[in-house]
Amino acid sequence: MSEVAPDPAATPPQSVRVVNLPNALTVLRLAVVPVFAVLLLSDGGTDESQRYWATLFFALAIITDRYDGMIARRTGQVTEFGKLADPIADKALTGSALIALSVLSLVAWWVTLAILVREVGVTLLRFWVIRHGVIAASRGGKAKTVVQALAIGLYILPLDGVLASARWWVMAVALVLTIVTGVDYVYRALTLRRTSARAMRDAAARRAAGPSGGPRTDAAA
Template identity: 50%
Template sequence: MSTHDPAASPAPQAPLWNIANILTMSRLVMVPVFVWFMFLTGLGWELAAFSVFVIAAITDRVDGELARRHNLVTDFGKIADPIADKALTGAALIVLSVQGELWWWVTIAILLREWGITLLRIAVLRYGVMPASSGGKLKTVLQIVAISIYLFPLYLLPFTGVFVWIAHGVMAAALAVTLWTGLTYVIDAVRLVRAKGAQGTQNGASE
C-alpha cells in the first residue's frame, strides 16, 4: 500500500511552448513588422500598420485569458508578456512622434513611467511583490484605444477634425491615468520598504 499523498505532489508545470506563450511571442514578432509598415507610404500600408497593431493588442488580451483559464501560466510568460506589451505601445508612440502625429513630451512621459515602474518593481522584489495597480487595465485600454485612433487614416472619415480631437482627448486621459498609476506604484513601494524595515527592527529588538 502506497503511503504517498497525491495531494502533496506539486502541480504539473505548464509546457513552455503553450498557446498563451506562442501568442506572446507572436506579438513581439509583430512589433518590427508594424514599425516597418508605418514607414511605408500609401493607404494600404497605413491600414496594414493599423491592422497589425490592433491584432497584436488583441493577442495581449487573449493570451492572458488563456493562461489563467487553462493554467498555462509560466515564469517565461510572466516576463515576456509585459515586455511584449511595452515593446508594442512604446514602438507605436515613438513612431507616431517621429512622424509628427504625437508630441514627443507625451511619448517620453509615458515611456519613462512604464520602464521606470518596471525597474522599481524589480528593485523592491527583495522586500516583497508589489501587486498590480487597480488602474493598470484602464491605463492599458486607454493607451491602446488612443494609439489605434492615431494610427487609423482619419482622412477617410467625415469630420476628420472631430476625430483628431477625440484622439487627443483619449491620449490625454491615457497620459493622466498612466502617470497616476505610476504615482500609486511609487507610494506602494515606499510603504512596502518601510513596512519591511519596521518589521526587521522589531525582530531585531525581540532577539
C-alpha cells in the same frame, strides 16, 4: 490489503512547460512589433491602406496582451519566461507605436517620452519589489491601459476632421492616467518594501526570542 495513498509532500512538483499557449501569444506579440512598425512608417505614413493594416496588427497585438496572462493564470501555465517576456512585449509594442507616431509628427515627442519613462520605470519597479511581493493592477492602471491603447489606435488610423481632434483629447486622458498611476505605483512599491522589511524583522525577532518569548539559550552551554 488496502492501497496506501501517496504522500503529497513526497510527490515532486510538476514543472510548467515553457512552450505553451500563453507564451506563444506573447512571442507572437513580439513578432508583430517590427511588422507593425514597417506598415505604419511605410511611405512616410502617407499610405492609408498601410495605416489600416498597421491598425489591424496593433489591435491583434493588444488582444494577445489581454488574453495571454489571463490564460496563463487560469490554466496554471505561468512561467518565468512569461513573467519576463510579457512586459517586454507590452513595452516594445507601445514604445514602437509612440516613437513611430512621433517620427511621423503625429504625436509630440514630449508625450512619447513622458509615457515611455513611466512605462519603463514601472517595469523596473516591478523587478525591484518582486522578492517582496506582487502589486496587483489597480483600476486606474487597467483604465490607463485601455485608454492608452485606444489613443494610439486612433492616431494610427488615417483620420481627419472631428475624429482627428477627438483623438487628441483621448491621448490627453491617457497621458494623465499614465502619470497619476505611475505615481501611485511608486507609492505602493515603496510601501510594499517597507512593510515587507518590517515583517521580516519582526519574524527574525520572534525566532531569536524562542518559543517561550524570552531570549534563546544554548542548552549545550
